[in-house]
Amino acid sequence: MTDLTMIDAICMALSRALEDDPDVIIFGEDVGIDGGVFRATDGLMQRFGATRVRDTPLAETVIAGMAVGAAAQGLRPVAEIQFMGFLYSAIDQLANHAARLRNRTRGRLTCPMVLRAPYGGGVKAPEHHSESMEAMLAHIPGLRVVVPSSPARAYGLLLAAIRDPDPVVFLEPKRLYRALKEPVHDDGVALPLDRAQVVRPGDDLTIVAWGAMVADAGKAADALAERGISVELIDLSSLKPIDRATIRASVQKTGRCIIVHEAPLTAGLGAEIAADLAEHCLTSLLAPVIRVTGYDTVMPYARLEDRYMPDAARIQASAQQVMEFA
Amino acid sequence: MTGNPDLCQPDCSVFLDAEGHALRALPDFAQGSEALVALYSMMVKTRTFDAKAIALQRTGRLGTYASSLGQEAISVGVASAMSEADVFLPSFREHGGQLWRGVTMEELLLYWGGDERGNDFAGPRQDFPVCVPVASQFPHAAGVALALAHQGAGGVAVAMGGDGATSKGDFYEALNLIGAWKLPAVFVINNNQWAISMPRAEQTRAETLAQKAVAAGLPDEVVDGNDVIAVREATMRALDRARAGQGGTLIECLSYRLSDHTTADDASRYREDDEVSRHWKAEPLARLRAHLVAEHAWSKEDEENLLRDSRAETEAAAERYLAMPPQPARAMFDHLYAKAPPDIAALAKEMGDD
Numbered sequence: 093m094t095d096l097t098m099i100d101a102i103c104m105a106l107s108r109a110l111e112d113d114p115d116v117i118i119f120g121e122d123v124g125i126d127g128g129v130f131r132a133t134d135g136l137m138q139r140f141g142a143t144r145v146r147d148t149p150l151a152e153t154v155i156a157g158m159a160v161g162a163a164a165q166g167l168r169p170v171a172e173i174q175f176m177g178f179l180y181s182a183i184d185q186l187a188n189h190a191a192r193l194r195n196r197t198r199g200r201l202t203c204p205m206v207l208r209a210p211y212g213g214g215v216k217a218p219e220h221h222s223e224s225m226e227a228m229l230a231h232i233p234g235l236r237v238v239v240p241s242s243p244a245r246a247y248g249l250l251l252a253a254i255r256d257p258d259p260v261v262f263l264e265p266k267r268l269y270r271a272l273k274e275p276v277h278d279d280g281v282a283l284p285l286d287r288a289q290v291v292r293p294g295d296d297l298t299i300v301a302w303g304a305m306v307a308d309a310g311k312a313a314d315a316l317a318e319r320g321i322s323v324e325l326i327d328l329s330s331l332k333p334i335d336r337a338t339i340r341a342s343v344q345k346t347g348r349c350i351i352v353h354e355a356p357l358t359a360g361l362g363a364e365i366a367a368d369l370a371e372h373c374l375t376s377l378l379a380p381v382i383r384v385t386g387y388d389t390v391m392p393y394a395r396l397e398d399r400y401m402p403d404a405a406r407i408q409a410s411a412q413q414v415m416e417f418a
Numbered sequence: 419m420t421g422n423p424d425l426c427q428p429d430c431s432v433f434l435d436a437e438g439h440a441l442r443a444l445p446d447f448a449q450g451s452e453a454l455v456a457l458y459s460m461m462v463k464t465r466t467f468d469a470k471a472i473a474l475q476r477t478g479r480l481g482t483y484a485s486s487l488g489q490e491a492i493s494v495g496v497a498s499a500m501s502e503a504d505v506f507l508p509s510f511r512e513h514g515g516q517l518w519r520g521v522t523m524e525e526l527l528l529y530w531g532g533d534e535r536g537n538d539f540a541g542p543r544q545d546f547p548v549c550v551p552v553a554s555q556f557p558h559a560a561g562v563a564l565a566l567a568h569q570g571a572g573g574v575a576v577a578m579g580g581d582g583a584t585s586k587g588d589f590y591e592a593l594n595l596i597g598a599w600k601l602p603a604v605f606v607i608n609n610n611q612w613a614i615s616m617p618r619a620e621q622t623r624a625e626t627l628a629q630k631a632v633a634a635g636l637p638d639e640v641v642d643g644n645d646v647i648a649v650r651e652a653t654m655r656a657l658d659r660a661r662a663g664q665g666g667t668l669i670e671c672l673s674y675r676l677s678d679h680t681t682a683d684d685a686s687r688y689r690e691d692d693e694v695s696r697h698w699k700a701e702p703l704a705r706l707r708a709h710l711v712a713e714h715a716w717s718k719e720d721e722e723n724l725l726r727d728s729r730a731e732t733e734a735a736a737e738r739y740l741a742m743p744p745q746p747a748r749a750m751f752d753h754l755y756a757k758a759p760p761d762i763a764a765l766a767k768e769m770g771d772d
Contacts (some may be wrong), residue, residue, distance in 0.1 A: 117568070143568070149598055154591035157557020158564060161575070165505065165544065165565035184588075188551045189558065197547055199753040200540035234754050257756040286759055333759035 095273040100130045101243035102208075102264065105250040106170065108280050110140045113168060116254060118315040119146040120172030120208075122141050129174055130210060132270055133264055144343030156207060162188045163205040170254055176211035176263065177220035183228070186365035190259040203259045206250075209237075212304055212354050213386075213401055214267035216394035224355035225304075225389055228400070229261050230364075232300060236260040237332040241268070241306035244276045248283030249329065256285055265303035265329075272307070288335040289343070294324035298342040300365055301352040302328040302396060305402060312407035321415055331361055339365060340372050347378035348414045352402050357385045379417035381411045425611070425642075425700075427673040428627065431652055432642035436700040440710025442649030444690050445651045451715030453578040457498055457646045458716070460723055461490040464514035466702065466728040467523055468677075468737055471530060475681040479740060481532045484510045488574025488644070491702035492608045493578060494518055495649030495671075499657055500576055505562045507555045507577040508545040511608060512770060513580070519545060523735035524742075535750075553583035556592035556605060561600035563666070574602045575751045576667075584627045589635075593668065597634035600665035604656040607668070608643065610675035617690040631668035643671030646703040676701065 096104065109116045118133060124147035127134035137145040148155050151174055159169040173179045186207070193203045213222035229237045237252055238260055240246035246264065276392035291306060292313060300304050302311040306327045313323035324342050328334065343349045349369055351362035363381035384402045392400050433444055447453045468487055472481035486493070493515025497506060506519055513526055520541040529536025536653035546562075547553035559577035566573035583589050584607060596603040603626075607627050609619045622628060631638035637659070641648040642644060647672055654668035674697035678685045685694075710716035751758065751766040758766065 117564075146599075149591075149594055151591040151595065153588050154557045154595050157554060157588065157592065158561035158595065161507075161561020161563075162565045162568075163561070164546070164558070165562045165566060165569075167565045169561070181587075184554060185557065187553060191542060194756070195753045196534050196537055197753075198534055200538045200543060201546070202756070209453035236755075243620055333761060336761065 093275045093277045096243045096271045096276040097273050098240070098243045098246045098264070099130055099132055099269040100236060100248040101276045102250055103134055103136070104276065104278050105247045106133060106401050107136060107139070108253060108255045108278060109135065109170070110144060112280065113333060115166065115186065116168045117144050117146070117162070118170045118172070119148050119158070121148055121150055121174050122205055123172050128172065132172070132208070132264075142271055152181035153185060153240065156185035157189070157206060159205040160185055160193065160203055164202045165195060168204055168254060170208060171207045173207060173209040173218075173347065175221045176209045176225060177223045179209050179225065180202055182207065186229070186259070186261065188234060191232045193256065195234055202257055204257050205258045206253045206262050208262045208264060210266035210269070211263040212265045212267055213391060213397050214304060219393060222224050222397065223416050224353065226263060226356055227359060229230055232332070234258070234336045235332055236285060236330065237263065238330055239263045239265065239303045240329070241265070241303060242272070242325045245283065245289070245327070245329065247276050248281060249285065251280065252282035252285045255282055260285070263303065267304040272341045273361045284336060286330045286333055288338040289327045289329055290338065291325040291327050292323065294322035294346065296322045296346055297348040297350065297414060298324045298326060298339070298346045299350045299352060299407065299411075300326045300332060300339055303354070305352045306356060308402065308404050309407055311404035312411065315404065315408055316411055321382050321411065323411070324402045336366070336368055336372075339367070343378045345372045349381045350384055350407065350410050350414060351381065352384045352407055353388045354401060356388045358388050360385055378382055384410050396410060425674070427640060430640045430672060431648045432645050433647040434645050434705050434709050436705050436729060438705045438712060442707070444647060447650065448647050451710060451713060454647070454706065454710060455715065456705070457494060457650070458710060460494045461517050461646065461703050461706070462512060462724055463728045463731065464490045464494065464517060466725070466732050467513060467517070467526070470732045471527065472681060474527070474736060480527065480530055482680050483530050485677035486511045486513050486681045488697065488701050489610050489673045489687035490609055490675060491646035492513045492606070492643045492671045495646040496578065496606050496653045499650045499653035500574070502542065503571065504574045504576055504657070505544050505546070505566065505747055506542070507559045507562065507575060509552070509555060509579045509582065509583065510547055510548045510550055512578050516545075521545070522764045525552045529740035529743065533744065535745065544669070552580055553586035553588040555579065555582070555710060556589050559596045559603050559605065560592045560601060561746070563596060563603035564599070566602055566616070572661050573701065574657050575605060576604045576606065578606045578608060580613060581607060581609040581611065581618055581621055581627060582616065583607070584623055584630055590630070591629060592632045596666040597636045600663070602660035603666040604652070604653065604660060605666065605668045607670045608673060609670050610690070612672045612675045612685070614679040614683060617689075626670055628668055636665065637667045639667065640670045640672065643673035644700050645708060646702060654744065667743060674700070732737055
């Protein structure tokens, strides 16, 4: 077992998948000799050959559409969109085809593809490189949307995504690519794809977060613990479908909930979780459900990025507000 | 002289003119009458099916339907050149090609009648269903071709689309990719001169649609799409090239949409009847029939038998389609995922069996 960064864990999972299944192929922009702009595919072309790890022309629509065709014909494509801001061109293929091929052919053709994309802010990247558009994807029936929050989670969830018989969009919080290391064992064991993970148990307040926000929520939870507030932190992990049972069970215990995401507030995924709690846990709630999110504005350029991103301080302030309510 | 004086350019491939006269030596497959009779029969069957589908739509028993009137030679010619193991990726006007490949009339009616089961055809299982978002099937064809190349069994992906599709980014991106990667794919354009109300001349300044292949480094070819022999012959050559590892081809088939865009369209709002009448003179069925009759390979009796059989087959398919009960409402949740997540399973259960 070695201590790995998330980017290394992702590379290890891809390597393992290529080794285990000859039908797995990787393609995308600069994934070959360059090993991906973040090095997620570092060394894979050299090891598995250019027919299995292949650079595509610069064309996101055909990257996504080609994954649909290849998957329907029996391959297990793992395609990369270089940054989530460039994934808009692939939405037509995801929504009109990948997500509905199984349903519209009554199971005759299926689409076991993975579309990987680095997402989110926090690395002072250029314009269009820091977006969080997960809610748009989570709105598409038939798709799976998965977000890891640590190196080990990334390894297990990516393996699960590749082995899953349905299309998965795998969003990698690029702020975490090299932010922390943890032991990751290359055991080929996949994590369950549709289960939220209780990162730390607690009694007073549930915080639901995903991706890079899990770390911020963890910091907030540490600070709150010093003030005697016990936080149950849930890493949502699967944004589509949502593991509603785990969230409801937690809120039924704590009676309070904060949802944290980088994406803008309005029509974000936090709204869906808040509505679910209003529908199913109203009698357990001691305080309003609060969303701590990015603001309803265009993702600001690097200099104002930190002012946009939710952080531990904002989460703590909201936690205080919730705790004071009741 | 060309088959369709209105449309054909000097370098357009054509064997039979509009009167069915051979303009040059016919390819091997067209030497005897057997193959040509099979092609003719399928084109007639397709037209009979079209008429029935429109009648069903007009009487409220079918959804919006896209007729292939006047363009039967294109998808029938393309499909007839393909091997069983190739993969066909049609747009929504390739009924003839789908029928040739083994999709049944009943399955086509189910699809156009608003029932997903129409896409679960018994054969050919690997073919794609009709593609409605224009040009989005070309990227799929690139992916299918990639998989076929990976499998190494010599299969080819054959995608079809209309003239409008050649303006879309999907088409350019896929064309460029099959060129760059030398994939076994054939893209066929049914240039029927109209993209709903947009005439070909306004669609692009390009002289031909086929020439869009030049920028992708692919061979391009223009054929008279009303001459099924020319369509089949060009497709065969393209398939041979693909199977030999020489990559993709773009074929533009010149034809004319004798019908409205779909049953929801009224083409009299944007085009003159005169234009349509003129194009009836070059339609594909009459020309092949004239050729077969001149070759003493087709009689009045053959024609009557074919029409009678086609109508009987179509009527029987329509009866079966109409008698088929709809799926239970919960079927909308079937096959959404390989295994239904809890919320979806709960919804399906709630919806019940009626």
